[in-house]
Amino acid sequence: MIRARVVGTGHFLPEKVLTNFDLEKITDTSDEWIRQRTGIHQRHVVAPGEGASDLGIQAGRRALEDAGMSASDIDLVICCTTTADYIFPATACVVQNALGMATTPSFDINAACSGFMYGLATSDSFIRSGMYKNILLIGTEVASNRMNFQKRDTAVLFGDGAGAMVLSASKGDRGVLTTHLWSDGSGREILWFPAGGSKTPITRENIDTDVNTINMKGKELFKRAVVEFVAAVQVALEAANVSIDQIDLFIPHQANQRIISAVGERLGLPEEKVFSNIDKVANCTAGSIPLAFDQAVKQGLLKEGALVLLSSFGAGLTWASAVVRL
Numbered sequence: 001m002i003r004a005r006v007v008g009t010g011h012f013l014p015e016k017v018l019t020n021f022d023l024e025k026i027t028d029t030s031d032e033w034i035r036q037r038t039g040i041h042q043r044h045v046v047a048p049g050e051g052a053s054d055l056g057i058q059a060g061r062r063a064l065e066d067a068g069m070s071a072s073d074i075d076l077v078i079c080c081t082t083t084a085d086y087i088f089p090a091t092a093c094v095v096q097n098a099l100g101m102a103t104t105p106s107f108d109i110n111a112a113c114s115g116f117m118y119g120l121a122t123s124d125s126f127i128r129s130g131m132y133k134n135i136l137l138i139g140t141e142v143a144s145n146r147m148n149f150q151k152r153d154t155a156v157l158f159g160d161g162a163g164a165m166v167l168s169a170s171k172g173d174r175g176v177l178t179t180h181l182w183s184d185g186s187g188r189e190i191l192w193f194p195a196g197g198s199k200t201p202i203t204r205e206n207i208d209t210d211v212n213t214i215n216m217k218g219k220e221l222f223k224r225a226v227v228e229f230v231a232a233v234q235v236a237l238e239a240a241n242v243s244i245d246q247i248d249l250f251i252p253h254q255a256n257q258r259i260i261s262a263v264g265e266r267l268g269l270p271e272e273k274v275f276s277n278i279d280k281v282a283n284c285t286a287g288s289i290p291l292a293f294d295q296a297v298k299q300g301l302l303k304e305g306a307l308v309l310l311s312s313f314g315a316g317l318t319w320a321s322a323v324v325r326l
Contacts, residue, residue, distance in 0.1 A: 001171065002127065002128055002130070002169050002170070002171060003124075003127070003128070003169075003170055003171075003172070003173075003174065003175030003176055003177070004123055004124040004127040004128065004135070004167040004168070004169065004170075004175050004176045005167065005168055005169075005170035005174050005175035005176075006165055006166070006167060006175070006176075006293075006324060006326060007067045007069075007166050007167070007168045007170075008063045008064060008065070008066035008067025008068070008069065008165065008166035009063055009066055009163070009164065009165050009166075009290070009293055009294040009297050010058075010059050010060065010061070010062025010063035010064075010065070010066055010163070010164045010294055011059050011062065011161065011162060011163040011164070011287075011290065011291040011294040011295065012055050012056075012058035012059040012062065012161070012162050012163075013044040013055075013160075013161045013162075013281065013291075014044045014045055014046045014047065014050065014055065014160050014161070015044075015047075016044065016045050016046070016047060017042050017043070017044055017045075018042065018043050018044070018045045018144070018159075019031075019041065019042045020034045020035065020040070020041060020042065020156070023149070023152075023155065023156060026149050027149050027150055027151075027152050027155055027156075028150075028152055029152040029155075029156060033152075034156045037256075037258070038156060038157060038256050038257060038258070038278070038282075039256065039257020039258065039260075039276070039278050039279055040156060040157070040257070040278055040279060040282045040283075041279045041280065042279075042280060042281075042282070043144075043158065043159030043160070043281060043282035044159050044160050044161055044281060045144035045159070045160050046142050046144060046145065046160045048145075050142065051083075051085040051091075051142055052079075052081045052083050052084060052085055052091050052140045052141060052142045052162070053079075053085045053091045053094040053095050053098070053140070055140045055141075055142065055160065055161065055162035055287070056079055056081070056091065056095045056138045056140035056162045056164070057094075057095050057098045057099065058162065059138055059140065059162035059163055059164040059287075059290070059291075059294075060077075060095055060099055060136055060138050060164045061099060062164065062294075063136065063138075063164035063165060063166050063294075064099070064136065064166060066166070067166040067168075069134065069166060071099050071100045071101045071102075071104075072101075072102075073134050074099075074101060074104055074134050074135070074136045074166075075104065075105075075132040075133055075134050075135065076104065076105050076106070076123075076126065076132045076134075076135045076136070077092045077095060077096045077099075077101065077104055077105070077106040077107075077135075077136045077138070078092060078106070078107060078108075078109060078119045078122060078123060078135065078136070078137050078138065079091045079092035079095055079106070079107075079108045079109070079138045079139075079140060080108070080109045080110075080111070080115035080116045080118065080119040080137070080138065080139040080140070080286040081108060081109075081110065081115065081139070081140050081141055081285075081286050081287075082110055082112050082115065082141065082193075082285055082286060082315075083140075083141050083142045083143060083146065083285075084108060084110075090106060090107050090108040091108055091140070092106035092107050092108050092138075093106045095138065099136075109122065111183075111286075111314070111316060111318045111320075112191070112285060112286070112314035112315035112316055112318055113253050113255060113283070113285050113286065113288065113312055113313065113314025113315065113318070114181075114253070114286075114312040114313065114314045114316070114318035114319055114320045115139060115285070115286030115314075116137070116139035116163070116286050116287070116288070116289045116290050116312070117179070117181070117253075117289065117310065117311075117312045117320035117321070117322060118181060118318070118320060119137050119138075119139065119286075120137065120165075120167075120176065120179060120310070120320075120322055121179035121180075121181055121320065121322070123135045123137050123167050124167070124176040124179055127167060127168075127169045130169075132169075133168060133169045134166065134167070134168050134169075135166070135167045135168075136164065136165075136166055137164065137165045137166075137167060137290070138162060138163070138164040138290070139162060139163050139164070139284075139285075139286040139287040139288070139289065139290045139291070140161075140162035140163075140286065140287050141158075141160060141161065141162070141284050141285040141286050141287040141288075142160045143158035143159070143160060143214075143283075143284075143285065144158070144159070144160050146193075146213065146214075147213065147214070148210075148212075148213035148214075151210075151213065151214075153216060153218055154213070154214045154215075154216050156282075157255075157256070157282060157283050158214075158282055158283050158284070158285065159281050159282030159283065159284050160284065160287075161281055161284035161287045161288075161291050162284075162287045162290075162291065163284075163287050163288075163289065163290025163291035163292070163293060163294050164290055164294075165290055165293070173325060174304075174305070174325045174326065175324065175325060176322060176323075176324050177239075177240040177242075177322075177323045177324065177325055178236055178239040178240045178322060178323050179236075179320070179321070179322040180232060180235050180236055180239065180320060180321045180322070181318075181319075181320045182228070182232065182318070182319050182320065183316050183317060183318045183319075184316070184317045185316065185317075187220075187224065187316070187317040188315070188316060188317065189215070189217075190216070190217045190220050190221050190224070190315075190317065191214070191215070191216045191217070191221055191314070191315040191317075192214075192215055192315055193213065193214050193215070194210075194211040194212075194215065195211040195212040196212070222256070222258070222259060224313070224317065225255065225259050225313040225319075226259060226262045226263055226266070228313050228317075228319045229252065229259070229263040229311050229313055229319070230263055230266045230267060232311050232313075232319050232320065232321035233250075233263075233267060233309060233311050233321050235321060236309065236311070236321035236322060236323050237309070237323065239323075240323035242307060242323060244267055244268060244269065244309075246307055247269070247273065247307050247308070247309045247323075248273070248302065248303075248306040248307050248308065249273055249274075249275055249296060249301055249302060249306065249308050249309070250264065250267070250269055250273055250274050250275065250308075250309045250310075250311075251275045251289060251292050251293055251296060251308060251309070251310050252264075252274070252275075252289075252310075252311050252312070253283075253288050253289055253311065253312035253313060253314065254276065254277060254278040254281070254282075254283055254284065254288045254289075254292060255278075255283050255288075255313065255314075256278070256283070257276060257278050257279070259313075260274060260276050260278065261274075263311075275292055275295075275296050275301070277291070277292050277295055285314070288312075289310055289312060293308070293310075297326075302326050303326070304326060305325065305326065306325070306326045307323065307324075307325055307326075308323070308324045308325075308326060309321075309322075309323055310322045310323075310324065
């Protein structure tokens with residue numbers, strides 16, 4: 001059987017760090033309030049003029065180096081982001097050009113915090129079908145330059161960052177074992193950014209209003225996230241024919257430490273099997289899971305043959321799960 005195997009990973013974080021103490025100076029919040037509710041201590045933010053492509057290019061380059069591949073080896077580039085450089089063209093095209101990939105097909109996926117998981121399922125399907133052999137899959141996000149820092153419920157949550165994977169066709173039992181996707185558009189207003197699209201263009205009248213920033217119903221989001229995270233994981237485990245005890249590491253989307261902990265507890269996983277980096281990088285949306293995956297690899301938490309459980313939940317509403325054997 002042909003599977004999509006992870007053969008290289010990489011991530012990139014902007015140099016500038018914005019701590020909770022920095023946020024105390026610009027919004028009505030405190031380090032204690034942020035830590036208690038989110039588990040976040042700091043987040044990385046881009047410099048003026050930097051966009052999602054800049055982070056994605058660096059993460060993609062590192063993943064290629066890790067895989068021992070050159071640009072000419074890649075058959076497809078997928079970029080998962082909600083903060084594209086432009087309305088069009090796709091950010092993936094910007095990344096592809098910067099990496100010297102000539103005419104390699106490239107496109108974006110926007111599924112919010114589940115974006116990378118949707119990209120993983122898409123990549124897996126392309127590889128299993130035989131259409132492509134080597135895919136560069138990137139999750140990249142720049143939330144800081146569109147944040148209303150007077151809204152502390154959202155201002156404290158997000159960070160800028162990117163992660164990338166190179167997925168290659170491989171025979172055997174290593175690779176993506178199963179992927180599962182869900183969405184529920186009736187919950188779109190639980191977490192959304194109303195302005196900027198064709199429905200509500202940005203105008204002089206609304207540019208400084210709440211429609212031109214992230215809007216979130218935190219309590220509703222928390223409850224729904226925990227329920228769907230757990231259900232999605234159970235579907236993935238059953239489909240892969242593995243038990244939770246066989247999982248070497250669970251890498252959930254890094255949305256909020258309280259959500260991460262609640263899901264881990266409901267699954268009966270010990271703390272050391274639930275990866276968390278949210279304290280250092282905050283919620284990097286579509287960049288969250290690939291960034292965490294690469295850090296787990298680099299920290300020696302994932303060895304060859306390890307079983308990795310992935311799950312996400314985000315705006316849309318969208319959620320997803322997967323099991324991968326490294």
